[in-house]
Amino acid sequence: MDLAAVFTLEILYSIAVLVLISAGLAVVFGMMRVINLAHGEFMMMGGYATIIAVQAGINVYIAMLIVAPLVVGVIGLVVERLVIRFLYGRLVDTMLATWGLSLAFTGAAVMIFGNTTTGVSTPISGFTLGAYQINGYNFFIIVVSILLLVAAYAILRGTRLGLVARGTMQSADMAAALGYSPDRVYMSTFFVGSALAGLAGGVLAPLVGLVPTWGSAYIAKAFITVISGGASIVLGLLSSATVFGLVSQTFTFLSGPVIGEVALLVAAIVLLRLLPQGITGRFFKGRL
Amino acid sequence: MTISRRTILKSAAAGSAVLASPAFIRNAFAADPIKLGTVFDISGIFDAYGKPIDMAVKLAVKQINDGGGLLGRPVEHIGYDTQSNMALYTQYAQQLTRQDKVDVVHGGILSASREAIRQTLRRANTLYFYNIQYEGGVCDRNCFVTGVTPAQTTEVQIPYTMEKWGKKVYILAADYNYGQLMARWIQKYFKDGGGETVAVDFFPLDVSDFGSTITKIQTAAPDMVYSALVGGAHLSFYRQWAAAGMKSRIPLASTTLGVGSEHLVLTPEEGDGIVVCYNYSPELDTPANKAFTTAWGEMHGAETVPNIHELAVSNYQGILLWAEAVKAAGSVEQAKVIEALDGGLSLDGPAGKVTIDPKTHHATLDVHLMEMRGQKLNVLQSFGARPPIDTQLVCDLVANPDDNQQYEIKI
Numbered sequence: 001m002d003l004a005a006v007f008t009l010e011i012l013y014s015i016a017v018l019v020l021i022s023a024g025l026a027v028v029f030g031m032m033r034v035i036n037l038a039h040g041e042f043m044m045m046g047g048y049a050t051i052i053a054v055q056a057g058i059n060v061y062i063a064m065l066i067v068a069p070l071v072v073g074v075i076g077l078v079v080e081r082l083v084i085r086f087l088y089g090r091l092v093d094t095m096l097a098t099w100g101l102s103l104a105f106t107g108a109a110v111m112i113f114g115n116t117t118t119g120v121s122t123p124i125s126g127f128t129l130g131a132y133q134i135n136g137y138n139f140f141i142i143v144v145s146i147l148l149l150v151a152a153y154a155i156l157r158g159t160r161l162g163l164v165a166r167g168t169m170q171s172a173d174m175a176a177a178l179g180y181s182p183d184r185v186y187m188s189t190f191f192v193g194s195a196l197a198g199l200a201g202g203v204l205a206p207l208v209g210l211v212p213t214w215g216s217a218y219i220a221k222a223f224i225t226v227i228s229g230g231a232s233i234v235l236g237l238l239s240s241a242t243v244f245g246l247v248s249q250t251f252t253f254l255s256g257p258v259i260g261e262v263a264l265l266v267a268a269i270v271l272l273r274l275l276p277q278g279i280t281g282r283f284f285k286g287r288l
Numbered sequence: 289m290t291i292s293r294r295t296i297l298k299s300a301a302a303g304s305a306v307l308a309s310p311a312f313i314r315n316a317f318a319a320d321p322i323k324l325g326t327v328f329d330i331s332g333i334f335d336a337y338g339k340p341i342d343m344a345v346k347l348a349v350k351q352i353n354d355g356g357g358l359l360g361r362p363v364e365h366i367g368y369d370t371q372s373n374m375a376l377y378t379q380y381a382q383q384l385t386r387q388d389k390v391d392v393v394h395g396g397i398l399s400a401s402r403e404a405i406r407q408t409l410r411r412a413n414t415l416y417f418y419n420i421q422y423e424g425g426v427c428d429r430n431c432f433v434t435g436v437t438p439a440q441t442t443e444v445q446i447p448y449t450m451e452k453w454g455k456k457v458y459i460l461a462a463d464y465n466y467g468q469l470m471a472r473w474i475q476k477y478f479k480d481g482g483g484e485t486v487a488v489d490f491f492p493l494d495v496s497d498f499g500s501t502i503t504k505i506q507t508a509a510p511d512m513v514y515s516a517l518v519g520g521a522h523l524s525f526y527r528q529w530a531a532a533g534m535k536s537r538i539p540l541a542s543t544t545l546g547v548g549s550e551h552l553v554l555t556p557e558e559g560d561g562i563v564v565c566y567n568y569s570p571e572l573d574t575p576a577n578k579a580f581t582t583a584w585g586e587m588h589g590a591e592t593v594p595n596i597h598e599l600a601v602s603n604y605q606g607i608l609l610w611a612e613a614v615k616a617a618g619s620v621e622q623a624k625v626i627e628a629l630d631g632g633l634s635l636d637g638p639a640g641k642v643t644i645d646p647k648t649h650h651a652t653l654d655v656h657l658m659e660m661r662g663q664k665l666n667v668l669q670s671f672g673a674r675p676p677i678d679t680q681l682v683c684d685l686v687a688n689p690d691d692n693q694q695y696e697i698k699i
Contacts, residue, residue: 003507010500017497115335117520119527121555126533132506135499135532207531208496209523209553213333217494217521252500257491258463260500 002130007253009129013138015245016145019237020204021218022225023148024197026237030226031169032189034084035095039222040215041105042194046072046201047210048113051120060123060206065144068202069195076194080187088186102215109212117209137207144203148196153234157288165189224268230278232287239279243267321364322357322620324349324607325390325414327380327405329397332372336548337397340600342367343588345394348607350587358614366390374400381405385412391620392610394419394603399465403694406431410692415622419606420599421547421567423469424676425695427648427683430622432629434606434642434651435599436567438473439678441655442543444671445565446477448657449541452563454511455483460501460525461516462544463490470516470543472699473678486510496521498528505538515542523550530558539563549597551660559660567653568601568639569665570594580604580638594664598639605637609644609651641673648683650676 021043028036036042046068053063079101087094124136156162165185168175172182201215208214225244229236247267252260275282326345329338349365357363366388368380377396384390385408393409394417396402402418409416410430417432424437457478461467467490475485486508489501505513517525526545529535541563545551551559570581570593580601581593612635614620617628634643640654652675658665682695 003503006503010503013499014497110332115333117336117523117550117553119523119553121527121558122531124531126531128533132503133533133537135502135528137531138499207524207528209520209527211333211520214496214520217496249500253504256489257495257501261492261495 002132005129006132006134007249009134009138010253011246011249012142014249015241016138016142017204018221018225018241018245019145019149020141020200022222022229022237022241023152024193024195024200025222025226026229026233027196028190028193029223030229030231030233030236031165032088032186032193033091033169034088034190035091035098036193037095037098037219038079038102038105039098039197040217040219041102041109042072042076042197042215043201043204043218044109044210044212044215045075045105046198047205047208047214048109048118048201049198050202050205051118051210054120060120064202064205065199068205069199072198072201073191073195076197077187077191079194080190084190085183085186102219106212106215113212115211117211119209120206122206141203144199148199149234149238153288156233221264224264228268228271228275228278230275230280230282232280232284234288235284236278236280239284240271243271243279319361321362322359322614323364323366323388323390323392324610325384325388325393325395326365326367327370327377327384327393327395327401328367329372329401330369332370334372334397337597337599338369338372340549340592340595340597341397341603342369343584343592344596344600344604345607347584347587348604348611351583352608352611358611359618359620363611370401374398374404377401377404378408381408385409385414390414392417392625394606394610396420397599399423402426407692413622415610415625417606417610419602421602423466423697424650424678425682425697427679427685427691427693427695429626429649429685429689429691432606432609432644432649432651433676434609434644434653435602436653436655436674437650437676437678438470438543440653440674440676441565441567442470442473442477443677444655444674445541445543445563445657446474446483447481448669449512449514449539449563450478450481450483453539455481456486456510456512457483458486458505458508458510458513459488459516460513461488461490462518462522463492464518467516467518469697474514474516474543476699491517491522493519494521496524498525501525502529502532502534506534510538512539512541515540516544517542518544523553526554526558526562535561546658546660546665547598549595551663551665552594554660554663556662559663562660563657563668564660564665565655565657566598566665567655568596568598569656569658569667570596571658571664571666572639572656573667574638574640576636576640577638601637601639605635605639605642608637609633609635609642640670643673645675645680647686648676648679649685650679652676 025039049068049071050063053067122137126133168182168185225240229240248260248264251263330342352363370376392415419434421435459471461471471488613625613628617624629644630646643652655671656667657669
């Protein structure tokens, strides 16, 4: 019984992590169709922003939830102005450009921080559930992910801002004709996407030993989750993260971490074979 | 003959350099310097290992030269940084032998880098030292290994932890050559002591989420966890283990943690109480180590002393050992130096006595059981003169001097 509860919690945690690492990419790639291969490096910078802020004496929650997204958001803004805005609608070009950016960011991080592993310790202590000890921080990550999804849904669905953003992505000319500047909408959407990546990096930083190459471990998973999710941003993210979290954790638990990673990839291949348009291309079609 | 302005400037510069240099160099100016070549990853992803090694090499060379050099000649250090790029190892090894014509090469960090250059140096008849702890089994008369091999450390670490904590072990290891072999050694020594392995889990090097593993470990309820995890991503395990509150429930031992000064990255809450076993700790309370850390602090700054790790000290000892051999041989010729080293040459280094075992060209070393406490590796117990028994099982260079391979050790 205890084991079942712990196992359920691990699965929820795994889903939450996938949501968190893919949210920024869902905005930048899912909405804007910009293949951002530097997504992992945005997360890495969020992690470093958090650690530096904590070392400077800022409260760890403020560092994770405010400093990291802001710093990375601003970096994303600069990147958008200098590079991405010239490449909208050119998939392969954005891919090459952001790949170069990811190498540059990793290199810069190596120069600034060195290759030594750094980190902050987890702010929430573990607790006992029956015969098991559980990492209390898992709950925090689950809560952050839920809030993130709810907020994304509310903003995209309920506010004028979300409507304008979605409309611009669908038809920039029409939005311009109605008096909205696509340029500014793209800019701010990219800012939000980068900030979400920064948030993911910040929130995951206390769980890991951070190195400049850290982001590369997540980039594949983030793309798999977003692509398998399909056209709908929030529902797609949630549904594919659920499938992959469930599959990878079950196999990790039954066998081992290597098999868990393999199972995730196999699940993705099978899923995309059956549903080439992603989960929301078939189910929940047209929903947000 | 016309004398250009450049030639005059050049000779003037050379002349003033002679006047400004310390006495021994001026004395030795007539004699050619002895050339010591090194190849290490000083930058790139392995720089946490390579940087202190480079500092140790510089210290060793400086101390040899301050003491009058070797055979009345100064030692010149020619070092290359391979930038954590395996391809550069071969290139620089060839440059060292063909162009720089060095008398000895110390170098390589990963086993892959050693295997990349070992044959080149053997063919070029250039003496080679690999001064790093590794998985054991290299059998090559031209190659000397002064780092510890698995059996030297785990053979004393496991009986200690078994007596202290119990008989059931859960093993976590990195999923490559080193981790796979280490996991087998750990299982063997537990079996020898009447213990039992409840599970072995291997992790790809980039896995950084250990949540379900931590649950699995609790389900298996072992008496202790042995970790042969490697690198930055795997450091996450210790952090998540502490965050789950497991530190007080199941004790940890590791065969890798601390070699790259990881204990300085983990907080005391995360690291305290983890038992490790290595050849060196900066906390070793011996006169030789005091003198070493003081000299290091004077040359590189006292704040870098906690960063000194086993790999750096092995290289320092390796170079001094080579220097002793050159003195004993009275020559830098490869054959004569090998002969001197085979004669059971030994050295009292910062980590204790180092003796070359003529059968394997590995070193007999002291090892120290240590416990992490307050971001330090505190020595619990020391074991003198541990021979490289794993490599001795497969390698005998006295009987087969032409042997040249890395044996896979059967356990």
